[in-house]
Amino acid sequence: xxxxxxxxxxxxxxxxxxxxxxxxxxxxxxxxxxxxxxxxxxxxxxxxxxxxxxxxxxxxxxxxxxxxxxxxxxxxxxxxxxxxxxxxxxxxxxxxxxxxxxxxxxxxxxxxxxxxxxxxxxxxxxxxxxxxxxxxxxxxxxxxxxxxxxxxxxxxxxxxxxxxxxxxxxxxxxxxxxxxxxxxxxxxxxxxxxxxxxxxxxxxxxxxxxxxxxxxxxxxxxxxxxxxxxxxxxxxxxxxxxxxxxxxxxxxxxxxxxxxxxx
Amino acid sequence: xxxxxxxxxxxxxxxxxxxxxxxxxxxxxxxxxxxxxxxxxxxxxxxxxxxxxxxxxxxxxxxxxxxxxxxxxxxxxxxxxxxxxxxxxxxxxxxxxxxxxxxxxxxxxxxxxxxxxxxxxxxxxxxxxxxxxxxxxxxxxxxxxxxxxxxxxxxxxxxxxxxxxxxxxxxxxxxxxxxxxxxxxxxxxxxxxxxxxxxxxxxxxxxxxxxxxxxxxxxxxxxxxxxxxxxxxxxxxxxxxxxxxxxxxxxxxxxxxxxxxxx
Amino acid sequence: xxxxxxxxxxxxxxxxxxxxxxxxxxxxxxxxxxxxxxxxxxxxxxxxxxxxxxxxxxxxxxxxxxxxxxxxxxxxxxxxxxxxxxxxxxxxxxxxxxxxxxxxxxxxxxxxxxxxxxxxxxxxxxxxxxxxxxxxxxxxxxxxxxxxxxxxxxxxxxxxxxxxxxxxxxxxxxxxxxxxxxxxxxxxxxxxxxxxxxxxxxxxxxxxxxxxxxxxxxxxxxxxxxxxxxxxxxxxxxxxxxxxxxxxxxxxxxxxxxxxxxx
Numbered sequence: 180x181x182x183x184x185x186x187x188x189x190x191x192x193x194x195x196x197x198x199x200x201x202x203x204x205x206x207x208x209x210x211x212x213x214x215x216x217x218x219x220x221x222x223x224x225x226x227x228x229x230x231x232x233x234x235x236x237x238x239x240x241x242x243x244x245x246x247x248x249x250x251x252x253x254x255x256x257x258x259x260x261x262x263x264x265x266x267x268x269x270x271x272x273x274x275x276x277x278x279x280x281x282x283x284x285x286x287x288x289x290x291x292x293x294x295x296x297x298x299x300x301x302x303x304x305x306x307x308x309x310x311x312x313x314x315x316x317x318x319x320x321x322x323x324x325x326x327x328x329x330x331x332x333x334x335x336x337x338x339x340x341x342x343x344x345x346x347x348x349x350x351x352x353x354x355x356x357x358x359x360x361x362x363x364x365x366x367x368x369x370x371x372x373x374x375x376x377x378x379x380x381x382x383x384x385x386x387x388x389x390x391x392x393x394x395x396x397x398x399x400x401x402x403x404x405x406x407x408x409x410x411x412x413x414x415x416x417x418x419x420x421x422x423x424x425x426x427x428x429x430x431x432x433x434x435x436x437x438x439x440x441x442x
Numbered sequence: 443x444x445x446x447x448x449x450x451x452x453x454x455x456x457x458x459x460x461x462x463x464x465x466x467x468x469x470x471x472x473x474x475x476x477x478x479x480x481x482x483x484x485x486x487x488x489x490x491x492x493x494x495x496x497x498x499x500x501x502x503x504x505x506x507x508x509x510x511x512x513x514x515x516x517x518x519x520x521x522x523x524x525x526x527x528x529x530x531x532x533x534x535x536x537x538x539x540x541x542x543x544x545x546x547x548x549x550x551x552x553x554x555x556x557x558x559x560x561x562x563x564x565x566x567x568x569x570x571x572x573x574x575x576x577x578x579x580x581x582x583x584x585x586x587x588x589x590x591x592x593x594x595x596x597x598x599x600x601x602x603x604x605x606x607x608x609x610x611x612x613x614x615x616x617x618x619x620x621x622x623x624x625x626x627x628x629x630x631x632x633x634x635x636x637x638x639x640x641x642x643x644x645x646x647x648x649x650x651x652x653x654x655x656x657x658x659x660x661x662x663x664x665x666x667x668x669x670x671x672x673x674x675x676x677x678x679x680x681x682x683x684x685x686x687x688x689x690x691x692x693x694x695x696x697x698x699x700x701x702x703x704x705x
Numbered sequence: 706x707x708x709x710x711x712x713x714x715x716x717x718x719x720x721x722x723x724x725x726x727x728x729x730x731x732x733x734x735x736x737x738x739x740x741x742x743x744x745x746x747x748x749x750x751x752x753x754x755x756x757x758x759x760x761x762x763x764x765x766x767x768x769x770x771x772x773x774x775x776x777x778x779x780x781x782x783x784x785x786x787x788x789x790x791x792x793x794x795x796x797x798x799x800x801x802x803x804x805x806x807x808x809x810x811x812x813x814x815x816x817x818x819x820x821x822x823x824x825x826x827x828x829x830x831x832x833x834x835x836x837x838x839x840x841x842x843x844x845x846x847x848x849x850x851x852x853x854x855x856x857x858x859x860x861x862x863x864x865x866x867x868x869x870x871x872x873x874x875x876x877x878x879x880x881x882x883x884x885x886x887x888x889x890x891x892x893x894x895x896x897x898x899x900x901x902x903x904x905x906x907x908x909x910x911x912x913x914x915x916x917x918x919x920x921x922x923x924x925x926x927x928x929x930x931x932x933x934x935x936x937x938x939x940x941x942x943x944x945x946x947x948x949x950x951x952x953x954x955x956x957x958x959x960x961x962x963x964x965x966x967x968x
Contacts, residue, residue, distance in 0.1 A: 182467055182471070184460065184464070186457070186460075189887065190887035191454060191717060191740075191743070191744060192742075192744035192886065192887050193742060193744060193884070193886045193887055194712070194741055194742035194756050194759075194760050194939075195886075195938060196740075197710065197712075197739060197740055197741035197742050197760065198741075198760050198763050198938075200739050201710070201739070201741075201760070201763035201764035201765075201768075202763050204708055204737075204739070204764060204765055205763060205764065205765050208708070208737075208765055211467075211471075212739075213460060213463050213464070213467070213475075214454075214459075214460055215457055215460035215461075215464075216455075216456060216457035216460050217454070218454060218455035218456060221887070221888055222948070230456075230457050233457075234457050234460065234461050234464070237461050237464035237465050237468060237571065238464035238467060238468065239464075239467055239468050239471055242464075250925070250948070251925060252923070252924070252925075253922070253923035253924070253925060253926075254923065254925050302936075302938070302940075303922045303923045304923060304924065304935065304936075304937060304938055305938040308763065308938070358456070360455065360456045360458075361452065361453035361455050361456055361484070362484055396516070396566045397515070397516035397517065397566045397567060398515070398516070398567065399513070399514065399515075399516060399517050400516075409567065410565075410567075411567060412458060412461075412565070412567055412568040412571070414565075422485070422513070445730055445734070447723065447727070449720070449723075454717060474730075474734075476723060476726050476727070476730070476738075477717075477722075477723055478720055478723035478724075478727075479718075479719060479720035479723050480717070481717060481718035481719060493719075493720050496720075497720050497723065497724050497727070500724050500727035500728050500731060500834065501727035501730060501731065502727075502730055502731050502734055505727075621719070623718065623719045623721075624715065624716035624718050624719055624747070625747055659779070659829045660778070660779035660780065660829045660830060661778070661779070661830065662776070662777060662778075662779060662780050663779075672830065673828075673830075674830060675721060675724075675828070675830055675831040675834070676720075677828075685748070685776070
C-alpha cells in the first residue's frame, strides 16, 4: 500500500496523467497514487523543483515521488532515482532534483537504466508512461533501489540552471519568483531556512524595483492595497496582496528576480 | 478504509490539494481520499456551502467531508466538526456548514480545538494542511468525535451571510445564483425541497428582469435559444440554455438574485 | 479492488466528478477510481472515443472504463456495456465506443437496462451519477455482465458520425484532428496501425493546405519553427512544433481534416 505522488507539467486537460496511473497500476495494482501537482508550467523545471523540495516531507515515510518535467524526453538525458529522508524520488536528471539534493543529504542516488523495469516498447515521447510509471510501481512494491541501475555521486547530478538557484552575495540573498499560484501570490524559491539568520522584523525584500520591509504572518493582517511579504504555504517567502492578486498588481510573474537583505 | 472528501477553493493548478492529501495520509495511510470539488471561486463561502449541502448524501454513510474556504485563516475564527445523517463534516465556522445544518438536524456539533490532533507547527496561512487534514485523518481512523473539542449548539454556529440565504416573503422564494458550472448553467441555491408546495407547471422564475414560466425536465427538451429552468444535477433550480451557455447569454453570474413564485 | 476509470466532459471546476465517485463508492466502497480524463470538450463524442481507444490497454486486465459524453442524456438513447480484451466499457450508445469496437473485436455487448442496478430516483440530467456510477460499481464488484441487460450485436451499435471516422479512399487515409492537448499538439484519429503499410520516411501528411513529409520520432529532433508530424503519446499521428504550440501556429483545432498518403 505504498504511496506514489505524481508531479508533472501534463496538466489535467488531457488523458496523460490518467494513462501514467494506468501504467503504474499495471505493475502494482495496490499502489495508492496521489496527484501532487500537474499544473507546473510546461517545461518549467525550476517550478517543479522548488515545489517538490517544499512538499515531499508532508507525506508518510516511504513515499515514492515521481516528477516529470522533461523537455529532453527521447534524447540521451539520464533519469535518476534518489533515496532521501526515507522517501524515494524519480525524475529526469535535468536539475529538477538538484535543490532537494543540495538541501537534504540524500542517502543514495542511482541512474535508472534497467530496461527490464520499463514498459515495452519504450516510446520516444512519453517516458512518464513507459519508464517513470513502471519503475515507481516496482519501487513502491518493494524492489531494492539498487535494481534500477548504477550508483552515482551527488556531484554528478545536473545542477539547476544558475538563474533559478538561490545565491548569497555580500550578505544579500538572491532568488526568484518560481510559481504564481491560483490566488496570484508570487511564490519565491527563498525558504525560511535561507533567511533564518535575519531578524524577521528587519528583513527587506526587493522585487520589481519595489522595496518591502518586514514580514507579515497572515494575509488578513495587512491592508488590501499594498503588497506584503510573508512565509507562504510552502514555507518560502511569498509576495501577496490581502484579498488581491499580487501578480496582476505588480505585473510580474515566474522568473522575476527577488533579493532579501537586512534593512 | 473510511472515505474523506475534500472541497476547497485551492484549485488544481498548485500543489496545495496534494499536500493536504499528504498530511491526511501521514496520520492515516489507509484513508480513501476523494476530490469533491476544488474549483470553488476563491473565498466564495456560499458556493461551497450549497455545493456540499447538495452532494454529501451521495457518499456512503460514515464519510468524512472536509470543506476549506477560509478567508479568515490565521485569525480567531473557529473550526467546527458536525455529525449529521451518519456523516461527519469539518469546516471553518464562517457560514459554510450553516445551510446544511439548517436543512438537516445535526446529531452533534463540536469546536475543533484539541491541538494534540494538529500537525506541528501550525502555520498561520495553511490550516487545510495543518489542522483540517490531520483531524479528518484521525476521525476517519475512528477516534471519537468528542476528542476534537467542546460541544456547542446549532444556534452558536455562524450563519450564512443574509444575501446568500434562501428566504420566503409573502409566498415568494428569494434565492441567488451560487455557481456557474462548466457548461454555463446558472445553479441556484433554491432546492426542489424549497418549492415542493408549488405546482411545477405553474412555477415562475424571475432572474435578470426575465420571467421564465414552468420547469423543463431535460436540457434536450427545450429550444436552443431561450433560457429554461430545470431541476439541475444538484436537485436545485438551474437556469440553462439547451446546447448553449446561459451565463453568457444572460450576462449574469454568481450572486445574481433569483425569485420563484406561483404563476 | 477492481479499478474503474472515468472519462467525461464534466471538467474539474464543478463537483460532478466528485459526486459520481460518491455514487460508485456507495455501492462498492473498495473500488479504486482513476480519473482518465475530464477535459473532453463539452459534448465532443469523437474526442472521447479516440482518447479511450488509445488509452484503455495501459490499465490492468479487468479494469472497468466508464465514459460519459452524453448530449442525449434524458432522451431514449441507449447505454451499452462492452467486454473487450479483458476490460469492460460502459458508455452511451452514441458512437463513443464505435472506434474501439471496430478496431478490437469485443467479446460481448449488452444494453444497460436493468433498473434495479440504478440509483433511485434516476434523474433526467445526470445519468453519470444515477446509472453509470452504480452499474460500474457493481460490475467492478464482480456481478456478471449478463445482469445488466440483453445482448446485442456489434452491428447494432450506433456508429461514429462519418466526418470523425478514419476512411481510406484510393490509398489516401482521411482522418481529422480530434484533440488539441495542453501543449498545443494537434492529435489526430489516425493510429500508427492505420498507416503501417506505409514507409515512415515516405509518409506525406496534408493539413490546413500544408504538406508535411516524413515522420519525426521526437519533439527535440526538429527545428522550433516548422510543424512536424510524429507518432504522439497516443500512438496516433500528431502535428507538433518543437517547444511551440502547433494549434496556434497553424490556427486550427479539433475537426480539421487530415490526409495521409505515400509521398
